[in-house]
Amino acid sequence: MLDIGYSLSRRFPDPPQTDYRRAEVTALRHDLFCGDVYLADTEADRELSTAWGWVPVLDFAWALCDIAERLDRDPLGSRASRPQHAELDFTESADRMLFERRFGWVDVEADWMPGDEAPLTFAHGELRREARDFLHDLIADLSELHEPLADNPVIWDLQARFPRVPS
Template structure:
């Protein structure tokens, strides 16, 4: 079972004058909602997490949804034997999450972990569903904190692009 989570940072708060209703995509993805994120395999009790405090959490959720779609472009889908690769880089660092999909399974590795640490492995369909659930749950949490964010057109577009899956 995959668990994706976050914690907002107290060290890097959003600027108090932020107009969340009018925040542009760059601000939403790079300047706001900093904290830490994790991906956990609850069955093996292993996780990949950041502990930097400055990761743009909404950008992480957005990029994760993009990556899940990117590694699903092979027409053979879950029958594809050729590996499909993607990476999620963290803007303020050289660290990356590496994704490799083969036969419907996705391995996720973190460059900052020791090379002896095995990757987390999930089915692509579970990763897609959980990434989208995480995105929608995160947006709900952030709009609870900042009600005007619910009126931001970029958030509407993001939610429409990556709807929840059954």
């Protein structure tokens, strides 16, 4: 089972003068809410995580939802034998998280993983559902910390673009 999580950094706090209600896409995706993220396979007790403290966690959630959709562009869907690839690059470094979908399964690995370590593997539907749940849960958490964020039109659009997927 896939678990996606985050922690906010105390070393890289958001600027105190931030107007969360009017924050633009660039600020929301690259300048605010820095911390660390992880993807975990709870059944295999394995995790792929960052430990840098500066990863924009809202951008990570947003990008993960985009990737789940990109990996589903083949008209054959889960019957497609041709691999479909996507990558999530981390702006402040050369590190990347790599995604490969074949049939209904997605392998996830990262540049910083040891070379002999197998990728984490999840069902594509599970990745899509968990990524969207993570995004909505993260927005709820961040809106609890910064109430005006809930009134930001960019956040409204983001939630509408990636609604929760029923289980």
